[in-house]
Amino acid sequence: MAGTAPDQRTLLRDGLIVDGTGGAPRQGSVLLDGGRIAALGNVPKDAGAAVDCEGKVIAPGFIDAHSHMDFFSASENPHHFDSFTAQGVTTFVAGNCGFSPFGFAPNTKYRSLLEGSLFKAARETIDWDSFAEYRELLGSLGLTHNFVHLVGHGAARTSLSGFEARRLSEREHAQLLALLDGALAEGAAGVSFGLQYKPGVFAKLDELDDVARLVKRHDKLLTVHAKAYSSFSGTYPMIPFGRPHNLKAIDDMLGLARRTGVRLQFSHLIFVGSQTWKTVDEALELFDRAIADGVDVCFDMFPYGCGATLLNTLLPEWFMARMPGALHNPLARARLRLEAEVGFRLVGFGYPQIQITNASCPEYDDHNGRFVPDIAARVRKSSFDTMLDILDKSNAQARVLFHDYYNDEIIDRLMQHPAAIFATDSWPELGGHQNPAAYGTFPRFLRKARERGSLSLEAAVHKMTGAAATRFRLGGRGRLDEGAAADVVVFDWHDVRDSVNDTGNASPSGIEHVFVNGQAILQSGELNLRRGAGEVLLS
Numbered sequence: 090m091a092g093t094a095p096d097q098r099t100l101l102r103d104g105l106i107v108d109g110t111g112g113a114p115r116q117g118s119v120l121l122d123g124g125r126i127a128a129l130g131n132v133p134k135d136a137g138a139a140v141d142c143e144g145k146v147i148a149p150g151f152i153d154a155h156s157h158m159d160f161f162s163a164s165e166n167p168h169h170f171d172s173f174t175a176q177g178v179t180t181f182v183a184g185n186c187g188f189s190p191f192g193f194a195p196n197t198k199y200r201s202l203l204e205g206s207l208f209k210a211a212r213e214t215i216d217w218d219s220f221a222e223y224r225e226l227l228g229s230l231g232l233t234h235n236f237v238h239l240v241g242h243g244a245a246r247t248s249l250s251g252f253e254a255r256r257l258s259e260r261e262h263a264q265l266l267a268l269l270d271g272a273l274a275e276g277a278a279g280v281s282f283g284l285q286y287k288p289g290v291f292a293k294l295d296e297l298d299d300v301a302r303l304v305k306r307h308d309k310l311l312t313v314h315a316k317a318y319s320s321f322s323g324t325y326p327m328i329p330f331g332r333p334h335n336l337k338a339i340d341d342m343l344g345l346a347r348r349t350g351v352r353l354q355f356s357h358l359i360f361v362g363s364q365t366w367k368t369v370d371e372a373l374e375l376f377d378r379a380i381a382d383g384v385d386v387c388f389d390m391f392p393y394g395c396g397a398t399l400l401n402t403l404l405p406e407w408f409m410a411r412m413p414g415a416l417h418n419p420l421a422r423a424r425l426r427l428e429a430e431v432g433f434r435l436v437g438f439g440y441p442q443i444q445i446t447n448a449s450c451p452e453y454d455d456h457n458g459r460f461v462p463d464i465a466a467r468v469r470k471s472s473f474d475t476m477l478d479i480l481d482k483s484n485a486q487a488r489v490l491f492h493d494y495y496n497d498e499i500i501d502r503l504m505q506h507p508a509a510i511f512a513t514d515s516w517p518e519l520g521g522h523q524n525p526a527a528y529g530t531f532p533r534f535l536r537k538a539r540e541r542g543s544l545s546l547e548a549a550v551h552k553m554t555g556a557a558a559t560r561f562r563l564g565g566r567g568r569l570d571e572g573a574a575a576d577v578v579v580f581d582w583h584d585v586r587d588s589v590n591d592t593g594n595a596s597p598s599g600i601e602h603v604f605v606n607g608q609a610i611l612q613s614g615e616l617n618l619r620r621g622a623g624e625v626l627l628s
């Protein structure tokens with residue numbers, strides 16, 4: 090930026106420049122001037138305060154392509170972001186899986202449902218009514234990182250019909266589209282679906298098609314948490330020897346993209362349970378075929394075999410629709426128990442793969458971090474009864490890590506797929522066991538690339554920077570270039586790694602400096618909190 094004082098200039102001197110485009114690395118320096126990259130390559134050595142980068146990689150700041158941190162950015166406490174700063178994240182794409190902190194009808198009688206959502210963590214009440222008011226709040230608090238916001242279909246729908254298990258009336262349907270339309274017009278980057286959560290699970294394809302057409306009209310992105318990620322899921326009818334449900338869910342969403350022409354982002358492509366792993370080939374073929382046919386689709390992924398969600402996502406749609414009464418109904422319980430037994434066997438998943446991270450109720454909080462069979466043995470109940478008791482006492486708010494989402498070979502294959510971009514899909518757990526992805530995702534991707542040779546350095550960096558910026562159309566981000574935003578990470582390619590301990594904390598090593606819009610938020614590995622460094626990126 091012209092006229093910036095020299096002391097606002099930082100010279101990242103003599104590193105290996107990996108510019109985010111996927112192109113070959115080259116040796117050189119990068120000059121940050123204010124919020125921009127002023128020069129790179131051969132830069133005079135006295136151009137600004139120098140940071141010695143010899144032997145280090147200089148790369149664009151990492152873009153978390155699938156985040157839920159929007160609920161934390163409204164918090165007074167900026168330290169929720171520390172674990173992301175430490176792994177090199179400079180930009181979050183938030184509002185995923187149908188959940189966003191705006192896009193709801195201001196006069197809704199369901200505000201408490203919105204406030205009690207999966208990501209309520211940061212603030213007790215939602216005391217704003219619109220995207221603009223929410224951004225005002227963020228502005229007054231001062232963002233530490235950049236944010237791209239999607240508007241959640243689930244948030245809009247909740248504000249109209251709560252968690253009622255039904256189709257929307259014609260009037261509600263029109264209101265839903267108007268709410269989403271308004272947020273898109275205000276600068277949201279797209280719409281997100283959460284089809285395994287209430288109320289997205291109750292939406293039929295014709296409703297989803299209309300939302301997709303709206304997104305297409307705005308030429309923005311539709312991200313989808315699909316209806317199933319395991320070969321058998323309660324969100325679809327149970328048909329013996331039928332098509333695996335996770336493939337059916339992919340069919341449904343690719344079909345929607347084919348019908349409507351919408352740009353589609355398939356969220357966190359996971360394969361829950363070892364039996365589901367057999368479907369990886371066919372799933373990737375479905376994506377490949379769609380791409381060959383001209384469908385604009387990508388997916389995001391994380392590098393851990395576990396992922397965080399709510400315990401109640403295990404429940405079939407019929408049971409969810411009858412919560413909480415069904416928890417105490419012997420017939421409903423008996424049917425659920427039987428379906429769980431069959432379903433778990435079909436999927437290759439079960440109680441040993443369910444780790445309670447935050448039971449969200451005093452009776453079970455001592456068991457945070459334990460797996461269900463372990464807790465069951467301690468409370469002298471069956472695993473099934475323990476699970477339902479936790480659901481009941483937590484008012485269905487209990488949080489979990491589910492395991493066996495991937496094995497290492499599947500992670501390698503997905504990382505190498507041209508449609509893959511990288512994401513944490515995580516947030517810090519306030520009290521309780523941590524999701525390692527909130528701490529170590531990007532260092533772990535880099536480590537996998539280095540140790541397993543799954544990707545070259547520049548290809549791995551591309552998928553966490555330039556490719557994500559292209560996907561979300563973040564002009565001037567995700568690459569190192571003259572005039573681009575000064576979002577930059579300096580790391581040690583030979584040492585960068587995550588390291589998981591038994592509380593799930595996977596704080597990394599090897600990430601040395603992080604700049605957001607030219608301001609250092611991590612210096613020599615030390616956190617350096619800068620309120621106001623980040624901004625909301627509107628599209």
Ligand SMILES: [Zn+2]
Pocket residue numbers: 185186314356357
């Ligand atoms: Zn999701």
